[in-house]
Amino acid sequence: MHEISYQGEIRLTRYLDDQGVPLGEMPKWACGDSPWVTYYQQMVLARQFDTKAISLQRTGQMGTYASLLGAEAIDVVCASLMQPDDVLVPYYRNHAMQMIRGMSLTQLFLYWGGDERGSATPEMRRDLPNCVPIATQCLHACGVATALKLRGEHQAVLTMIGDGGTSKGDFLEAINVAGAWQLPVVFIINNNQWAISVPRSKQCIAPTLAQKALGAGIRGEQVDGNDAVALHEVVGQALERARAGKGPTLIEALSYRLSDHTTADDATRYRPSDELKAAWAREPVARLRNWLHSQGLWDEAREQAWQAETRQMIEDAVKAYQAIPPQTVDELYDYVYAECPAGLSEQREQARIRQQRREQGGTDHE
Amino acid sequence: MSDHAITLLDAVNLALARALDEDPNVVLLGEDIGTNGGVFRATDGLKARFGERRVIDTPLAETMIAGLSVGMATQGLRPVAEIQFMGFIFPTMEHMIAHAARMRHRTRGRLSCPMVLRAPFGGGIHAPEHHSESTETLLAHIPGLRVVIPSSPARAYGLLLAAIRCDDPVVFLEPKRIYRASKTLVEDNGEALPLDTCFTLREGSDITLISWGAMISETLTAADRLADEGISCEVIDVATLNPIDHATLVASVSKTGRCVIIHEAPHHAGMGAEIEATLSEQALTYLQAPPRRVTGDDTIMPYYRYEQLYLPDVDDILIAVRETMEYSG
Numbered sequence A: 001m002h003e004i005s006y007q008g009e010i011r012l013t014r015y016l017d018d019q020g021v022p023l024g025e026m027p028k029w030a031c032g033d034s035p036w037v038t039y040y041q042q043m044v045l046a047r048q049f050d051t052k053a054i055s056l057q058r059t060g061q062m063g064t065y066a067s068l069l070g071a072e073a074i075d076v077v078c079a080s081l082m083q084p085d086d087v088l089v090p091y092y093r094n095h096a097m098q099m100i101r102g103m104s105l106t107q108l109f110l111y112w113g114g115d116e117r118g119s120a121t122p123e124m125r126r127d128l129p130n131c132v133p134i135a136t137q138c139l140h141a142c143g144v145a146t147a148l149k150l151r152g153e154h155q156a157v158l159t160m161i162g163d164g165g166t167s168k169g170d171f172l173e174a175i176n177v178a179g180a181w182q183l184p185v186v187f188i189i190n191n192n193q194w195a196i197s198v199p200r201s202k203q204c205i206a207p208t209l210a211q212k213a214l215g216a217g218i219r220g221e222q223v224d225g226n227d228a229v230a231l232h233e234v235v236g237q238a239l240e241r242a243r244a245g246k247g248p249t250l251i252e253a254l255s256y257r258l259s260d261h262t263t264a265d266d267a268t269r270y271r272p273s274d275e276l277k278a279a280w281a282r283e284p285v286a287r288l289r290n291w292l293h294s295q296g297l298w299d300e301a302r303e304q305a306w307q308a309e310t311r312q313m314i315e316d317a318v319k320a321y322q323a324i325p326p327q328t329v330d331e332l333y334d335y336v337y338a339e340c341p342a343g344l345s346e347q348r349e350q351a352r353i354r355q356q357r358r359e360q361g362g363t364d365h366e
Numbered sequence B: 001m002s003d004h005a006i007t008l009l010d011a012v013n014l015a016l017a018r019a020l021d022e023d024p025n026v027v028l029l030g031e032d033i034g035t036n037g038g039v040f041r042a043t044d045g046l047k048a049r050f051g052e053r054r055v056i057d058t059p060l061a062e063t064m065i066a067g068l069s070v071g072m073a074t075q076g077l078r079p080v081a082e083i084q085f086m087g088f089i090f091p092t093m094e095h096m097i098a099h100a101a102r103m104r105h106r107t108r109g110r111l112s113c114p115m116v117l118r119a120p121f122g123g124g125i126h127a128p129e130h131h132s133e134s135t136e137t138l139l140a141h142i143p144g145l146r147v148v149i150p151s152s153p154a155r156a157y158g159l160l161l162a163a164i165r166c167d168d169p170v171v172f173l174e175p176k177r178i179y180r181a182s183k184t185l186v187e188d189n190g191e192a193l194p195l196d197t198c199f200t201l202r203e204g205s206d207i208t209l210i211s212w213g214a215m216i217s218e219t220l221t222a223a224d225r226l227a228d229e230g231i232s233c234e235v236i237d238v239a240t241l242n243p244i245d246h247a248t249l250v251a252s253v254s255k256t257g258r259c260v261i262i263h264e265a266p267h268h269a270g271m272g273a274e275i276e277a278t279l280s281e282q283a284l285t286y287l288q289a290p291p292r293r294v295t296g297d298d299t300i301m302p303y304y305r306y307e308q309l310y311l312p313d314v315d316d317i318l319i320a321v322r323e324t325m326e327y328s329g
């Protein structure tokens, strides 16, 4: 005899179609201008930041940069739904989240400009800094959630990972422990369909990434990551469940990486151009704008004004970034340990002398 | 592609192609190595030429890449795995240290682990965080793991072929700062270079300069400048950090009586310390001055805007050499 021990299913939430037309009757909570207009404005700001960051990189004023083009809705909605005392454990493509959580545009430019002080801003409170080693952040998020739980704090932790990152053990270990310990953590997969040159289909044969949650015994679902309304509902509920002690959630946000992987990448080497073209027709910013237009919540005049305003904000931030004086040599040594040990202080002293020598043009000019 | 001037990166590609061509057991695996040809293009064109069964894009997981390689190698394949940057090599450590390094020993030779783990390493290319460290010492400390670092196109070609043909696991670290720094003639003759010897790049009589990887460039430049000052430098590229050819180093320093060791990795417990210790054991009576080290400091590799503050430069070598020459007890 056989019986079915377990059957799982994965739900996908969408409210707006690719053009921003409601797929059915919109839920009551979606009526009115709040928070949609703010979401839209933040998404425009995020996109403008992105454009500027790429141009700064191209002109040698900033380092390698991971564009968030296409992920604006995911970032903006997630960050906006978080409370100040929730904790964000980002990966490396969460600039808009960090901006909404309080990091200034100037600080963001500073980080991507190769300066550690970009992760130092006090507005980041207890959020963790960017995480480059893929998937490791998921375990840190569980650790943060454990700390909250042990201390009896009713806050949530939110962390994000790419589709490729879900192949790594750290991710699977994280969702497993989050389930076993019922941790207050929300995992968001930004499924942008590519991990550099490796397509989603080559990472995992499962039809959804959300179903990895089933193996960990936690709630898993898909959401249209280009649909701010759907994201608002799904992420909002997950955060509330976490804060209420009802356990973790894995959310797979379906989106598309409209950019190269980073400014160091050339996606034309591996990605069909028609796929990219098709993805542009589903992109999140225009989709939300169309919906706002159709409801009379946004118009061309407001668009022009907001575009101009954000451009100005970004220009100001760039100027402020460029005016920041370099770090001193000492800063390379002062934060390695709580107190600088004797040997390292000696190296710091030598480094100061060396720096002076270099500024004076090297050994031949002594 | 052969017998013409190529970069170190081209030489890696050339050796990989040669190995794939000559031995059906050679299989390449890693992240983005197929269609994309690797983020540095080290495997460019190889998937098209040898097919996706020989040049495999893996899911994104370094632990998996290393663990798979161990298993494949025990069955007689010769996996050559790419770790995209040395900063992401840490998840492979359990498999490299707990398994690859000791498979032969544990089974008293019944099984072995002829795999290569390639990774670009080092600073100086304005990369994001975790993309610029030099942690070769961590690996060179492990009995059973060979650690090899080329410093020129010819040595990249010959040493990589040797690494792939070697019956032991080899970690092959590629100094990415000099991936495209210069072109030299490399003959695609299939000849491997030995993995048990240092390479004396220049003979000299006053002082021995010992280095490896990208710092060989600064070391050779310094040697040129010092020659103009009348100081004759012997320059040695260690190339294989484990097992290391101490004999060549000891012989050279016994001849010159002086030595400066140059590496990008941090000072503390770096390979320079191992070399100095051996010199003090085996060449002490020949030393006319204490051996010196020019290294990175014991701090975290800075983000790219400040990486030059960390990286040793030609002047640092010149100063160390001049002071060593002036030393009078």
Ligand SMILES: Cc1ncc(C[n+]2csc(CCOP(=O)(O)OP(=O)(O)O)c2C)c(N)n1
Pocket: A093, A132, A133, A134, A135, A161, A162, A163, A164, A165, A166, A190, A192, A194, A195, A196, A257, A261, B031, B060, B062, B084, B088
């Ligand atoms: C452990 C680790 N391995 C490799 C890399 C190099 N790397 C950076 S991003 C990336 C692809 C990530 O793809 P995905 O997880 O889908 O996230 P996305 O960048 O698409 O948002 C790789 C391989 C890394 N940063 N960390």
Ligand SMILES: [Mg+2]
Pocket: A162, A163, A164, A190, A191, A192, A193, A194, A195, A196, A257
């Ligand atoms: Mg991705």
